[in-house]
Amino acid sequence: MDEQLLTLCPVAEADLTILERLTSDPDSTGEFAWFGWREPGRYRRRWTENGLLGEDGGVLMVRRGEERLGFVAWNRRQMTPASFCVNMGIAMLPDARGKGYGAEAHRLLARYLFAHTTVHRIEADTEVGNIAEQKALERAGFSREGVMRGCGWRDGAWRDGVTYSILRTDPPV
DSSP, X not given: OOSSOEXXXXXXXXXXXXXXXXXXXXXXXXXXXXXXXXXXXXXXXXXXXXXXXXXXXXXXXXXXXXXXXXXXXXXXXXXXXXXXXXXXEEEEOGGGTTSSHHHHXXXXXXXXXXXXXXXXXXXXXXXXXXXHHHHHHHHTTOEXXXXXEEEEEETTXXXXXXXXXXXXXXXXX
C-alpha cells in the first residue's frame, strides 16, 4: 500500500453510482460478491432517508485522498435480548483490489465502531474460497472462528462461509 492514508467518510450523492456499480455490475463486484441483479436505486432511496447512516447500520466510503476506492458497511445484529454485535462487509473497486487497502479499511471501520458505539464484538463473513478477503481480515486483526456449512447461495450453488471476529478487548493491530 502506498503512503497516502486511507480515510472513511459519509457517502455523498456523487458516490451513489459507485455503490450501485459495486453491488449491481457483475464486472465490478468480483467473483464472490455477484448475487444477481438487484433493485436499482435502492441506495439512493436509503441515502435520501438518512445518508446511509443509522442506529442499526451504515455505509462509509473508503477514500485515498480524493480517490474513491470502495465502501464499507455494517449492520447491527441482536445476539441476546441484552446484547448485540455488528456484522461488517466491504466492496472495493477492481483497480483498488490487491493493494492492501481492504485490510486497512477493515481496521479503520473497526476502530470507528469501537470509538463511536458500545459494540464489543464485530463480525465479518466471507466464502471459504475468498482467500484474499480472509487474509485482509487477519491483517486487520480479526480472528478466524469457524466454517459455516452451506450458508450462502451464489452462482447456482450453496457455498460454505468463514466467520471472523474482533473484540473491543483484543490487542490493537
